[in-house]
Amino acid sequence: MNNIRKQDIMSLLGCFVLFAVMQLLIMFEIIGPFWELNIVLIGINIILSVSLNLINGYTGQFSIGHAGFLAVGAYTGAIITVKLGLPFELALIVGTLCAGLLGFLIGLPTLRLNGDYLAIATLGLGEIIRICILNIEYVGGASGLMGIPRETNFAWVFWVGIFVIFFIKNFINSAPGRSCLAIRENEIAAETMGIDTTKYKVMAFTIGAAFAGTAGVLFSHYFYIAHPASFTFMRSFDILTMVVLGGLGSMSGAITGAVLLTGISAFLAEYPEWRMVIYSITLIVLMLYRPQGLFGNKELSLKMFKLGGDNSGRTAEGK
Amino acid sequence: MDMGSFLHQFVQQLINGVSLGSIYALIALGYTMIYGIIKLINFAHGDIYMLGAYFGFVATTMLGLSFLPALVFAMAAAAVAGIVIERVAYRPMRNAPRIAILITAIGVSFFLEYGMILIATPQPRTFPAVFDATVYNVAGLVINSQQIVILGSALVLMAALTYIVNHTKAGKAMRAVSFDMDAAQLMGINIDKVISMTFALGSSLAAAAGVLVSIYYNSIDPLMGMMPGMKAFVAAVLGGIGIIPGAMLGGIIMGVVEAMVSGFFSSTFRDAAAFGILILILLYKPSGLLGKNIREKV
Amino acid sequence: MEELLKVNNVSMVFGGLRAVSNFSMEINKGELIGLIGPNGAGKTTAFNMLTGVYEPTEGTITFEGNLVNGKKPYQVTAMGMARTFQNIRLFSELSVIDNVKIAYNMHVQYSLPEAIWRFGRYFNEEEEITNKAMSLLKIFKLDGKADEQAKNLPYGEQRRLEIARAMATQPKLLLLDEPAAGMNPQETHELMEMIRWIRDEFKLSILLIEHDMSLVMNVCERIYVLEYGFCIANGVPEEIKNNKRVIEAYLGEEVS
Numbered sequence: 010m011n012n013i014r015k016q017d018i019m020s021l022l023g024c025f026v027l028f029a030v031m032q033l034l035i036m037f038e039i040i041g042p043f044w045e046l047n048i049v050l051i052g053i054n055i056i057l058s059v060s061l062n063l064i065n066g067y068t069g070q071f072s073i074g075h076a077g078f079l080a081v082g083a084y085t086g087a088i089i090t091v092k093l094g095l096p097f098e099l100a101l102i103v104g105t106l107c108a109g110l111l112g113f114l115i116g117l118p119t120l121r122l123n124g125d126y127l128a129i130a131t132l133g134l135g136e137i138i139r140i141c142i143l144n145i146e147y148v149g150g151a152s153g154l155m156g157i158p159r160e161t162n163f164a165w166v167f168w169v170g171i172f173v174i175f176f177i178k179n180f181i182n183s184a185p186g187r188s189c190l191a192i193r194e195n196e197i198a199a200e201t202m203g204i205d206t207t208k209y210k211v212m213a214f215t216i217g218a219a220f221a222g223t224a225g226v227l228f229s230h231y232f233y234i235a236h237p238a239s240f241t242f243m244r245s246f247d248i249l250t251m252v253v254l255g256g257l258g259s260m261s262g263a264i265t266g267a268v269l270l271t272g273i274s275a276f277l278a279e280y281p282e283w284r285m286v287i288y289s290i291t292l293i294v295l296m297l298y299r300p301q302g303l304f305g306n307k308e309l310s311l312k313m314f315k316l317g318g319d320n321s322g323r324t325a326e327g328k
Numbered sequence: 329m330d331m332g333s334f335l336h337q338f339v340q341q342l343i344n345g346v347s348l349g350s351i352y353a354l355i356a357l358g359y360t361m362i363y364g365i366i367k368l369i370n371f372a373h374g375d376i377y378m379l380g381a382y383f384g385f386v387a388t389t390m391l392g393l394s395f396l397p398a399l400v401f402a403m404a405a406a407a408v409a410g411i412v413i414e415r416v417a418y419r420p421m422r423n424a425p426r427i428a429i430l431i432t433a434i435g436v437s438f439f440l441e442y443g444m445i446l447i448a449t450p451q452p453r454t455f456p457a458v459f460d461a462t463v464y465n466v467a468g469l470v471i472n473s474q475q476i477v478i479l480g481s482a483l484v485l486m487a488a489l490t491y492i493v494n495h496t497k498a499g500k501a502m503r504a505v506s507f508d509m510d511a512a513q514l515m516g517i518n519i520d521k522v523i524s525m526t527f528a529l530g531s532s533l534a535a536a537a538g539v540l541v542s543i544y545y546n547s548i549d550p551l552m553g554m555m556p557g558m559k560a561f562v563a564a565v566l567g568g569i570g571i572i573p574g575a576m577l578g579g580i581i582m583g584v585v586e587a588m589v590s591g592f593f594s595s596t597f598r599d600a601a602a603f604g605i606l607i608l609i610l611l612y613k614p615s616g617l618l619g620k621n622i623r624e625k626v
Numbered sequence: 627m628e629e630l631l632k633v634n635n636v637s638m639v640f641g642g643l644r645a646v647s648n649f650s651m652e653i654n655k656g657e658l659i660g661l662i663g664p665n666g667a668g669k670t671t672a673f674n675m676l677t678g679v680y681e682p683t684e685g686t687i688t689f690e691g692n693l694v695n696g697k698k699p700y701q702v703t704a705m706g707m708a709r710t711f712q713n714i715r716l717f718s719e720l721s722v723i724d725n726v727k728i729a730y731n732m733h734v735q736y737s738l739p740e741a742i743w744r745f746g747r748y749f750n751e752e753e754e755i756t757n758k759a760m761s762l763l764k765i766f767k768l769d770g771k772a773d774e775q776a777k778n779l780p781y782g783e784q785r786r787l788e789i790a791r792a793m794a795t796q797p798k799l800l801l802l803d804e805p806a807a808g809m810n811p812q813e814t815h816e817l818m819e820m821i822r823w824i825r826d827e828f829k830l831s832i833l834l835i836e837h838d839m840s841l842v843m844n845v846c847e848r849i850y851v852l853e854y855g856f857c858i859a860n861g862v863p864e865e866i867k868n869n870k871r872v873i874e875a876y877l878g879e880e881v882s
Contacts, residue, residue, distance in 0.1 A: 014744065071427070119607070122614050125369060129565045130610050132558075133603030140600035176742055183741030183748070184727075184734040184755075191728045194717035201677060201711075203703035203732035203795050242558065246371075246434050253431045258719075285442035292435035293417055300424030306719060 017175075024171050028164070035163055045163065047275040049231055052166035053224050054267040056173050058251040059260065060220035063177050065249070066258035066306070067186070068213040069193025070120060071128040073245045074135030078108040078218040080240035081138060082225025084148050087157045087235045092147075097160035101169070101226050108222020109215050111138075116214035120207065135245055143237045153236030154229075161231035169227060173220050178260055180216065189213050193258070254295060256302025261309035266302070340469050341591035342584060347475040349583020350482035354537035355560030356567070356575035357489060358530025364506040364570035365526045367426060371433040372413065373534060374557010375440035378550060380406040380535020381455070381542040382448065388456050395458040395543075399481070402539045403532035410531025411524050419520070437557075444550035452549040455542040478540045485536055486576055489529065493572060502526055506570065555599070559586075562606050568619030577617060581605070628655045630799055630831050631676070631707075636685030638671050638855075645671040647855045648685070653799065658825050658832045660846035662839070664875065667852040669835045670712060673803055676833075677709050678702035689799070704732060708797035710788040712804045712835075718777035722768055722787060725776050726759040729794030759794065766790040766820075782813045786820075793824070799831045800824070806838055814838065818845045843867065851875070 031048070034040045040048065057075060064072045086104035089095045119130045148154045180186045188209045191199035200206050229235040247270070255266025273291060277284040295303075355377055362370045383405040387398035417436050421429045462473040493499040504512040505522045513519050541556070542548045563582040567574025582602050589601040609617060631653040638646040646668040653659050663669050674680045676687060678699040687694040689705050697705070708729075717725050734755070736747040763769040766786045771779060776787060785805055792800060802821070806814040818841055825832050836842045842849060843863045850860040853875045859866060866872055 014749075017744070118611055122610055125363075125569065126565065126610055126614060126616075128369070129562065130607050133562065133606050137600045137603050137607075140597065144594075144596050179742045179744060180738075183738075183752075184731040184736070185738060185741060187724060187728045188731050190720060190724070191717050194719055195715045197679075197699075198711065198715035198717065199728070200699040201679075201703060201709055201715075202729045202791065203700050204728070205698075205700050243554075250431055250434060253427050257425075257427065282446055285438055286446055289435045289438035289442065293432055293439065296424075296428050296432045296435065297417075297420055300421055300428035302428075 020175075021171075024167075028167050031167070032163065043278075044275070047271065049161065049163060049166050049227075050275075051268055051271045052163075052170045053228050053231075054248070054251060054271050055170050055264050056166075056220055056224040056227070057248045058255070058263040058267040059174055059177055060217045060224070061248050062252045062255075062257070062260070062263040063180070063189075063213050063220075064217040065252055066256075066263065067181055067193060068189040068210060070210055070214065071124055072131040072214065072217075073128050073242070073249050074115075074131035074133075074138075075217075075221050075248045076240040076242065076244035077135030077138035078112060078221035079225040079228065079244065080142055080235075080237070081108040081111055082222030083229035083235040083240070084142055084154060084225070085222070086226030087154050087229045088148065090160065090230065091154065091157055097158075097230060100160075100230070101223060104226035105219045105223045108225065109219030112218020112221075113211060113215040116211040116218070117207075120210040120214060132242055132245065135240075136242055139237050139240050142240075148235070151237060153234050153238075155234050157229050157233050157235065159231060159233060161227045166227055166231075169223060173223065174260065174264070176220075177216070181260075185209060185212060250292065253302055254292070254299075256304035256306055258306035259302070259304040259308055262302050262304035262306075265304065265309075269303075336468060337591055338588075341587040343469065343471060343475065344591075345584035345587030346580060347479050347583070348587060349563075349580035350479050350486075351537045351541055351579070352556070352560045352563045352582045353576045353579025354482055354485060354533045354540075355556060356563040356579045357486070357572065358534045359561050359564040360567070360569055360572060360575040361502075361526050361530045363564070364572075365502065365509075365523055366418070366422070366429075368418065368429050368433060369561065370530075371430070371557070371561075372436040372440060373530065374553035374555075374560065375437050375444075376406055376410060376413075376531045376553070377534040377538040377541075377556060377560075378444065378548070378553035379409055379440060380531075380538030381548045381552065382444065382538075383535060384539035384542060385453060385455055385548055388458055395477075398458065399536060399539050402535045406535030406538075407528035407532040410527035414524060414527040419523075441550055441553070448550060450550060452547045455546050455548050457546065458543060472544075474544050478544060481536065481540055485533060489533065490572065492529070498522075498525060559599075559602060562602060565616055566606050566609055568616030571616070571618050574616055574618040581617075629653075630655050630657075630690060631833075632688045633676070634686045634688070636672075636675060636682040636687060638668070638675055638680055639683040644855050646675070646682075646852075649852070649855075649857050650685075651850055651857070651860070653831050653833060655798075656825070656829060656831055658822065658845060658847050659834065660842040660849040661833060661835045661852065662837075662842055662849060663852035668855040669852055670803060671855075672852065673709065673801055673835060676702075676801060677707060700732075703795050703797075706796075706798035707801060708792035708795040708799075709801040710785075710792050710803055710805060712807065714784050714788055716776040716784055716787060716791070718775070720776060721773050722776055722779065723756070723759050723763065723772040725787060725791050726762055726794045727755050729791045730755045730758060732795060762790050762794055765824075782809050782817075785809065785817070789820075789824075793828070797830060799833065801833045801835075803835045804837060805834070806836060806841060814841060821845060 035045055057079065061075050064070050082104035085107040086100035089100035089103050090097055115134050119127060122130055142148060143151055188204045191202065191204055192206050192209060196206055251266035251270050252263050254270065255262030273288060277287055355373065358373050359370060362368055380402045383402035384398050387393045387401040393401060413436055417432050418429060421432060464471045493502060501517045501522045504517055505519060509519060559582055563578035564575045566581060567578030585601055585605050586598045589598050629652055633649060633651040635648050635650050636646065637644060637648055649672060661669050661672065675682045678694065678697045678701065681696055689707060692705060694702055717728060734751060736751050740746040740748045760769060760772065763772055766789065768783060768787055768790060779787060789805060806817055809817060821832060822845055834842065834846060846863065848860065848862055849866045851858050851866060851872050858871050858875060859869045
């Protein structure tokens with residue numbers, strides 16, 4: 010088992026190198042402000058897609074309400090810093106916990122539903138969260154909560170992203186994580202193997218929701234504002250698309266999906282009228298040619314190039 | 329609020345709700361039929377409704393058609409659009425994982441919305457008044473002639489659809505395919521044709537809804553299909569997705585709930601109420617009001 | 627002999643259909659019991675009641691003196707019953723060894739933080755699970771295919787993997803739902819040898835649903851016969867072979 014620990018340390022080292030390179034590029038303005046912004050956005054989207062992948066890809070529960078948890082994180086984080094004047098670090102923790110708690114409360118009753126019914130219920134709950142926020146004057150109602158300090162930067166997003174990726178990767182490579190995989194593969198057989206399916210479904214949903222909350226805190230503290238319009242079901246679709254495009258149940262896939270779609274969107278920013286049309290055609294064509302997603306449920310690893318190596322999602326640095 | 333005015337308000341909202349609900353029902357029917365046949369949540373269906381409204385706009389302003397011919401034109405054009413979309417985007421993916429087709433549907437939805445923005449600009453357009461809006465006052469209740477037209481047209485279309493599905497050969501083929509695609513194929517049914525027809529029927533109903541709504545609100549825009557599309561989907565699930573009477577029932581319930589919430593509380597909570605009802609019903613009946621709870625056989 | 631499972635007058639009613647009526651059975655420690663009957667006799671329904679998939683409409687089931695009624699399948703598994711399925715239900719996208727490891731999850735002691743931060747009991751227990759899974763696979767001659775996806779195994783090996791997986795939950799009673807279905811005679815013969823060997827080696831009890839008569843007669847010590855939801859006979863194979871009702875109902879000319 011020592012080689013697993015060695016791999017972890019090697020991956021972490023890789024992250025440090027990647028971080029140093031990126032940070033230098035940003036410092037010397039080789040990466041300009043436009044791309045810096047998009048890199049931060051990519052990081053936030055990676056957190057979102059990786060956390061949704063835990064629910065949809067690994068546990069096989071079809072959830073499309075992720076934007077709701079993103080909103081909860083964004084707003085509770087902003088309340089901590091703007092309304093209460095407390096530090097950003099605390100906002101990150103509270104935002105994560107609140108979204109997780111809500112995920113737990115929502116997951117407990119709704120995860121009894123199957124397939125498309127679960128999908129529409131989570132979609133509805135995401136919308137309900139947004140509409141409730143829209144009606145709370147304390148957080149600015151329909152005009153949004155403004156004046157949020159910019160506390161998020163590349164370093165924050167990078168290291169929080171690495172944290173989330175490692176968290177979920179290690180989760181999946183443990184007994185509880187394997188229980189989730191079993192539920193995805195065959196719920197009845199999983200239950201017969203002694204797995205309390207409700208418990209693990211709710212666990213995956215809670216963890217996924219919590220990290221969406223983390224992404225929300227980072228998001229609102231980068232763009233100065235938390236606005237209800239940023240958290241519609243279209244945003245949930247966005248995240249879902251990243252996960253499916255990359256390949257459900259693949260860490261490398263979720264990361265690649267987030268990088269690719271955010272990147273395409275950024276590249277097309279120069280052609281505002283054509284942007285969404287080209288984006289949608291790209292999406293359709295990619296799905297036509299890779300219906301199982303870019304990675305299927307495999308991981309990017311040395312195995313793809315030569316035999317041997319392990320198949321754990323060791324692509325944290327794939328940014 | 330005393331009892332009399334409460335009752336008055338209640339009946340008024342019921343009228344508004346049923347006419348709005350009949351629109352949802354028309355869109356929901358398409359959702360449910362397409363789901364019933366190929367198990368696809370066709371997220372682009374709301375945009376077909378938008379397309380229908382624009383076809384209606386073209387028919388009335390550019391071609392100078394009156395209400396009925398314009399409605400028929402919009403329905404026919406949307407039917408063609410539905411067939412083309414299925415051919416190009418969904419048919420090649422028939423054996424792909426369901427979620428992949430779902431993402432494709434989201435892609436198609438974006439394509440229709442932003443393609444329309446590209447062609448027609450994002451600005452809302454005024455839909456011409458194709459007939460005079462008369463307001464009737466019956467026992468203190470306000471009923472708009474447009475509401476009557478909406479409800480009347482919706483009822484006629486639903487009756488027609490029910491007839492087609494239950495009493496024609498094509499309808500029998502549709503039901504067979506939705507019951508068991510493989511078996512239907514073995515019985516010599518041309519699956520492709522049946523699926524095309526389902527898309528055509530569903531799309532034309534959505535287009536009719538689009539035209540009717542545009543007449544009622546006088547305004548159309550390229551993103552107008554997003555929210556009604558979503559609501560209609562909710563209505564379809566509410567009634568039990570894949571079940572035709574379920575879509576009608578779900579649509580009417582959605583419309584009435586929304587009207588009641590707008591009338592008695594606040595219109596800002598309207599959408600939340602619709603979703604809330606859905607979730608409550610699903611928790612109680614996990615496969616919708618008219619859905620059968622099928623347990624997986626062990 | 628010590629009693630392990632006691633089924634007391636259970637019935638299962640679906641709407642108007644009585645799938646199983648007043649069924650009673652006992653299984654003692656170390657016994658190998660057969661449950662036979664024509665198609666639709668209610669064998670699998672009986673199985674589903676035993677394992678908590680269905681709750682019996684009437685009657686009680688006790689396992690080591692504890693009531694099974696109303697328990698969920700995972701709780702029943704924790705009590706010491708494990709099963710296989712008539713239609714194979716493997717975790718088909720996962721590797722063969724992961725299929726078995728998942729069945730050990732119930733016995734895992736390490737906590738969620740230990741798993742995420744990889745400290746404490748995590749490494750030792752993971753190693754232990756892997757070793758245990760490997761040795762089980764070896765018993766079922768699947769160790770050479772540990773890293774293959776379960777869905778890529780040939781049919782007979784998938785059946786064996788299902789049994790291996792059920793064994794990993796460390797049951798006291800193993801329930802096998804038509805384990806030989808779809809196997810050729812050679813495979814079936816090997817399987818039966820293996821079932822008997824498992825019983826002796828792991829000192830557990832086995833309840834076997836089977837269609838293949840010769841097989842049940844050879845391997846089981848006692849047999850229960852279901853027809854239209856009723857238990858029409860039970861006893862040692864010799865008795866069953868000569869029972870008139872059984873011959874009428876099911877065996878026909880097969881055993882004449």
